[in-house]
Amino acid sequence: MNQQKTNWIRISFIVSVVLLMIKFYSFYITNSLAILTDALESIVNVVAAGFASYSIYLSSQPKDENHPYGHGKIEFFSAGIEGVLIILAGLFIIYQAIYNFFVPNDLDMLLEGISLIAVTGLINGLLGQKLKKIGRKMNSITLEANGKHLLTDTISSLILISGVAIIYLTGIEILDSILSILFSLYIVYSGYVLIRKSVGGLMDEANPLAISHTVSVLNSERKPEWIDIHNMRVQQYGGDRHIDLHLTLPYYFELKRVHEEVEKVEEVLENSFHGAMEVFIHSDPCIPEKCCKYCQLTTCTVRKYESTAKIEWTAENMAKNQKHYHELTEQVTKA
Numbered sequence: 184m185n186q187q188k189t190n191w192i193r194i195s196f197i198v199s200v201v202l203l204m205i206k207f208y209s210f211y212i213t214n215s216l217a218i219l220t221d222a223l224e225s226i227v228n229v230v231a232a233g234f235a236s237y238s239i240y241l242s243s244q245p246k247d248e249n250h251p252y253g254h255g256k257i258e259f260f261s262a263g264i265e266g267v268l269i270i271l272a273g274l275f276i277i278y279q280a281i282y283n284f285f286v287p288n289d290l291d292m293l294l295e296g297i298s299l300i301a302v303t304g305l306i307n308g309l310l311g312q313k314l315k316k317i318g319r320k321m322n323s324i325t326l327e328a329n330g331k332h333l334l335t336d337t338i339s340s341l342i343l344i345s346g347v348a349i350i351y352l353t354g355i356e357i358l359d360s361i362l363s364i365l366f367s368l369y370i371v372y373s374g375y376v377l378i379r380k381s382v383g384g385l386m387d388e389a390n391p392l393a394i395s396h397t398v399s400v401l402n403s404e405r406k407p408e409w410i411d412i413h414n415m416r417v418q419q420y421g422g423d424r425h426i427d428l429h430l431t432l433p434y435y436f437e438l439k440r441v442h443e444e445v446e447k448v449e450e451v452l453e454n455s456f457h458g459a460m461e462v463f464i465h466s467d468p469c470i471p472e473k474c475c476k477y478c479q480l481t482t483c484t485v486r487k488y489e490s491t492a493k494i495e496w497t498a499e500n501m502a503k504n505q506k507h508y509h510e511l512t513e514q515v516t517k518a
Contacts, residue, residue: 188323189240191314196232197327198310200305202230213296215350216283217343217362220276221300224336225369227268232329233266234261256385256420261467262328263381269332269374273367280363290359293351297344304340307333320458328377332450335373339366391417394498398428400455401448402496407480408432408444410469411507412496426452431506434468435480441466 206222241257311333318327346362349355384390394417401412415428449462460476469478475488494500494507503509 187317188321188326189236191317191326192232195310195333196229197235197313198306199225199228199232200487203300205303209296209299212292213290213347215290215293215296215347215359216276216280217347217350217366218296218300219279219360220363220366220370221303221336221340221343223272223276224269224339226301227265227272228336230268230330234264236259241475244327258323258420259381259384262377263385265328265332266374266377266379266381268369269377273370273374276363276367278371280360280367283360283363284357290350290356293347297347297351300340300347301344304337304344307340308337311335311337311444326381330450332373332377335370339369343364371402372503384420390417392395393417393419394502397452398454398496398501400451404451405496406444406447407478408436409448410474410478410480411494412448412501414465415501415505423461424456424463425463427463427465427467428501429467429504431467431469431474433480433483433485434471467506470506474506476511477507495504 203222203225206218206225210219210222258262283471311330314326314330314333316330317323318330343362343366346358350358350362397415397417408431410431413429413431415426418425428448430439430445430448436444445466448464452462453460469475471485471487474488475483477485477492478486478490479493492511494510500507500510
C-alpha cells in the first residue's frame with residue numbers, strides 16, 4: 184500500500200513539473216498576469232509533491248522508541264506546508280496584480296495561451312480526481328490534499344480561461360489584474376483550509392469520519408456479552424488508526440473468557456480497516472444493580488433485574504467515561 188502511495192505521488196511530481204513548464208511558456212508568449220498566477224501556483228504543486236513524497240516515505244516507517252505511535256503525523260505536517268506555500272503564492276500574486284494596475288502589461292497571443300492552459304487544466308483535473316479517490320481509500324491526507332490542490336488548480340484554470348477569453352474578445356487589459364486578484368483570494372482560502380486540517384490533525388482533533396466508521400462497525404458486530412463500550416478514543420494519523428476503549432463484560436467471566444471477548448473486539452475493528460490499526464481495550468466488570476436493566480445477555484444466570492431497554496451505541500455515549508446506565512437515569516429524570 185505504501186509503495187502504491189509513493190508511486191502516485193511520484194507521478195504527481197513528474198506531471199506537475201511538465202505542466203509548470205507549459206504554464207510558464209504560456210505566460211512567456213502572452214505576458215498575462217492571470218496566466219502567471221496559474222504558473223506560480225504550479226510551483227507550489229511541484230514543491231508540495233516533492234515534500235509529500237518524503238512524508239509518505241517517512242509515514243510508512245514502523246514505530247520505534249522515539250515514535251511509539253508511528254510516523255503518520257508527518258502527513259499532517261506535509262499538508263500544512265502545502266497550505267502555507269499556497270497562501271504565500273496567493274499573496275505574491277495579489278501584490279503583483281496591484282502593481283500592474285499602475286504599470287500594465289501589454290498582452291499578446293492570448294488565444295494560444297488559453298489553449299495551453301486548457302490542456303494543463305484537463306490533465307490536472309484527471310490526476311487530482313484520481314489522487315483524491317486513492318487518498319480517501321488509503322486514508323492518506325497527503326494524497327488527498329495533493330488531489331484537492333490539483334482540482335483547485337483545475338477550477339482556477341477553467342475560470343482563468345474564461346477570464347482571459349473575455350480580455351481577448353473585449354480588449355480590456357485591466358481585467359487581467361482584477362482576474363488575478365480574484366484567483367489569488369480563492370487560492371489563499373484553499374491554503375487556509377489545508378492548514379486548518381493540518382493543525383487539527385497535529386492537535387489530535389477528533390476525526391468525525393474515523394469515529395463514525397468505528398461506531399458503525401461495533402454496532403453491526405455487537406455481541407450480547409458486550410454490555411457496553413465507553414471511554415472510546417479514535418485517532419487517525421495518516422494511514423494509521425489508534426483506538427482506545429473500555430469494554431463492559433459480565434462480572435463472572437473468567438480471565439480467559441475476558442481475553443477472548445477482547446480479542447473479538449480487536450479482530451472486528453482490525454478487519455474493518457485497510458491501513459495499520461492499533462487497538463487498546465480495558466475490560467470492566469458489569470454492576471448488576473445498574474447494568475442488568477440494559478444488558479442484552481439473555482443467557483445470564485445471575486441476572487438481578489429484567490432488561491428494560493437496549494441502548495443504541497453512538498459516538499456521544501461511547502466517548503463518555505462512564506457505563507451506559509447513566510443514560511437510563513437521565514431518561515427517568517427527564518420523564
